[in-house]
Amino acid sequence: MNFHPGPGRPQDGPFDLSPAGDGxxxxxxxxxxxxxxxxxxxxxxxxxxxxxxxxxxxxxxxxxxxxxxxxxxxxxxxxxxxxxxxxxxxxxxxxxxxxxxxxxxxxxxxxxxxxxxxxxxxxxxxxxxxxxxxxxxxxxxxxxxxxxxxxxxxxxxxxxxxxxxxxxxxxxxxxxxxxxxxxxxxxxxxxxxxxxxxxxxxxxxxxxxxxxxxxxxxxxxxxxxxxDPEQAGLHLLVVDTRVKHDLGDGAYAALRHGCEAAAGHLGLGALRDLPAARLPDAVRSLPADLGRLVRHVVTENARVEQAVALLNSGDIAGLGPVLSAGHASLRDDYRTSCPETDLAVDAAVAAGALGARMTGGGFGGSVIALVPGGRVAAVTEAVTTAFRSAGYAAPGIFPVVPxxxxxxxx
Structure with missing residues (x-):
């Protein structure tokens, strides 16, 4: 099939309701x-x-x-x-x-x-x-x-x-x-x-x-x-910050266009083709606003490969620091985080999560946290308390499984 991008976008998202199960x-x-x-x-x-x-x-x-x-x-x-x-x-x-x-x-x-x-x-x-x-x-x-x-x-x-x-x-x-x-x-x-x-x-x-x-x-x-995190005594929690995002509002498109412009400047078909060894030189050759996008994409691809190796070896707990490193990159280089997602990550890790990060397109949305079974209640309470103290709406927190x-x- 051949697919080609085109114009038009809906003015509102499809639905708005609380999560429920499909078990x-x-x-x-x-x-x-x-x-x-x-x-x-x-x-x-x-x-x-x-x-x-x-x-x-x-x-x-x-x-x-x-x-x-x-x-x-x-x-x-x-x-x-x-x-x-x-x-x-x-x-x-x-x-x-x-x-x-x-x-x-x-x-x-x-x-x-x-x-x-x-x-x-x-x-x-x-x-x-x-x-x-x-x-x-x-x-x-x-x-x-x-x-x-x-x-x-x-x-x-x-x-x-x-x-x-x-x-x-x-x-x-x-x-x-x-x-x-x-x-x-x-x-x-x-x-x-x-x-x-x-x-x-x-x-x-x-x-x-x-x-x-x-x-x-x-x-x-x-x-x-x-x-299978539960088999390893872990839980994957979703923290819905209640900050609604809309990927059709232009910010997402600007990021994509920035990546395409950077790839073109570097003579690449896509940023996927930039070897990690060339990353420092590539970043120095680009305007700062493009260089940080390139740094995120290249290091994020490496984090995926690291995560796959960990899961294939059965080391699910080792995924925690990878999640946190991914969030730092989204926050500092890609700049798609927001105060609520940053707070959720920090509060979850401080309360015992092995790692946490924003998930999805950003500018709001949800955080995931990899949490030992014995720390789920503590992490839930810590994030809820942190949001209350900051004057934010109460987050929705629930576990998910593949x-x-x-x-x-x-």
Whole structure:
């Protein structure tokens, strides 16, 4: 498939709600709930129910659009979709988290910039499929998202991937997980107008339970790496700072353009091609605002390789300092952190976390912390107290485990 970036972006994120689980105990309840919601809002019985998860990125932030490496996991929080194909070209969209109204669109009228609400994400997938040579029609789509929006947990990627997975089955397209991820990325780039790399969509579409995804964004290959912190007596906590970010507001695009400009100045196809040994000379040859971006990308790619080696050797605890080093680079070189994420990292580590860092695009969102089992309560209390003392809104803190990617549930 050939994908090309284009204009347009939604004015608001897809959903806003508290995290909830997608485990064995809740799955039947959620499936029944979206079936009932579908019947009440759209009428009839859906052809099936699908789910696609959000993600946290262990390490490898802002490297995907420089053709680098990343190490994400899918999380239990997912977007659920009850869907039925239509033969009249109508696309009807309804969300449990919406305002109670159903958005009705015609598939032949979809184009970048035509939809400016949360509906741009699912509509963009339908447009992207047709744009990429898969002639698909309409559908009734009923969503219930358990991925908090604006928290750096890839709520938009979950929404896009669940639609792509459902359409793959409804229209018998024969797409594999990587194809689903690339269609979803195309929708976000060209229809929603966010110039993201493919890491979020790859994590949502291609992950497996109990493993991290070692992603090479140049070759679009993904290797599953063992990652079971609980077996090692550890927990991975997410701290949602409640500071909402919007990757379509221009800051993300500016960072990507800076990396591309730096690569061009250095005569490289992408910053991934800069050897670590050449980094000091490269930074000195660039304007300061570009040099620090290059330093982050090159050192972050090295941190991904370090993390993969640690996990393959069974040393999950050794991942802690790698997380903290990644946060320092995001804070000092890439400058995508904020006071709330910095405070969450500092408070978690001071209370016993082995390491912590901002996860996601930045400018708010969430922090992840690798915490020994006996320190979870202390870390939770320390971060909550620190936020209260600083006058910040109370953070949301919850554990996550590596979870499966996009899939059909019914």
């Amino acid at each position: 064995p105990d809740s799955r039947g309840t959620v499936v029944g709930s979206v079936q009932d919601g579908f019947a009440a809002a759209l009428g009839g019985v859906p052809d099936g129910v699908w789910a696609a998860p959000g993600r946290v990125n262990l390490i490898g932030e802002h490297t995907d659009y420089s053709e680098g490496f990343a190490l994400p996991i899918a999380i239990p929080q997912a977007t659920f979709l009850a869907a039925a194909a239509r033969d009249d070209g109508l696309l009807r969209l309804h969300s449990t988290q919406g305002d109670g109204r159903t958005t009705v669109l015609r598939t032949e009228e979809l184009k970048p910039g035509a939809v400016t609400t949360w509906a741009a994400y699912p509509a963009g997938v339908v447009w992207a499929l047709n744009e990429s040579g898969y002639p698909v029609g309409g559908a009734d789509l009923y969503f219930d998202s358990h991925v908090p929006t604006g928290a750096g947990l890839s709520s938009s990627a979950a929404l896009e991937c669940v639609v792509a997975a459902a359409y793959n089955d409804l229209y018998e397209l024969g797409l594999g997980p990587v194809d689903i991820a690339l269609v979803a990325q195309h929708a976000e780039n060209a229809f929603a107008g966010v110039p993201c790399g493919a890491m979020d969509q790859m994590a949502s579409a291609c992950s497996t339970a109990g493993r991290a995804l070692h992603l090479d964004t140049r070759s679009m290959t993904a290797i599953s790496i063992p990652f 979870s499966p990617g996009a899939r059909r549930l019914l």
